[in-house]
Amino acid sequence: MSFDYGIIGRRIKKAREKKGLTQERLAEELDVSNAYISKIERGKTPISLDRLSDLCFVLEKSTEYILNGSNNTADDxxxxxxxxxxxxxxxxxxxxxxxxxxxxxxxxxx
Structure with missing residues (x-):
């Protein structure tokens, strides 16, 4: 299975903005650099599974949503x-x- 990191990055950015976090604040929460968050959101670098789990916790989103655009509760x-x-x-x-x-x-x- 391959992933479109550009779409994943856009989902992360949308979730971050909806949560009211800046890239800088999200980077602090995850103990990573602002540049790393920027690259993930632009789809320029893949995110590790460990980092994805941490990111989903901070953003209060499921991994299914971030990776596939679906939630367990969303039929559409x-x-x-x-x-x-x-x-x-x-x-x-x-x-x-x-x-x-x-x-x-x-x-x-x-």
Whole structure:
């Protein structure tokens, strides 16, 4: 199984921001450097399992959410995954994606 560290990093950043933590504060909590947190959030470096466990504890998120975008209680994890992917897209790409999925969605409503 391979992971998209860019998406994982975006989930970590979103969880950190939702918790109201700066990169600096999260780095202090985990006893790592700010640069390390930045690299993880940008998907430039993988996170070790030990570090992931500590990070999930601090951010109060499950490892399932950080790695897969799903929670045990969330049935619509794919919807969340799509939303996270869209966050990194330019307005032009969002418009293109909309043009692609609109006909698919309309098939269900006919």
């Amino acid at each position: 994890y794919l919807r969340n995954e799509i939303m996270i992917m869209l966050e990194g897209c330019s307005p032009e790409k969002v418009k293109l994606i909309s043009q692609v999925i609109k006909p698919i969605i309309e098939l269900d409503h006919k």
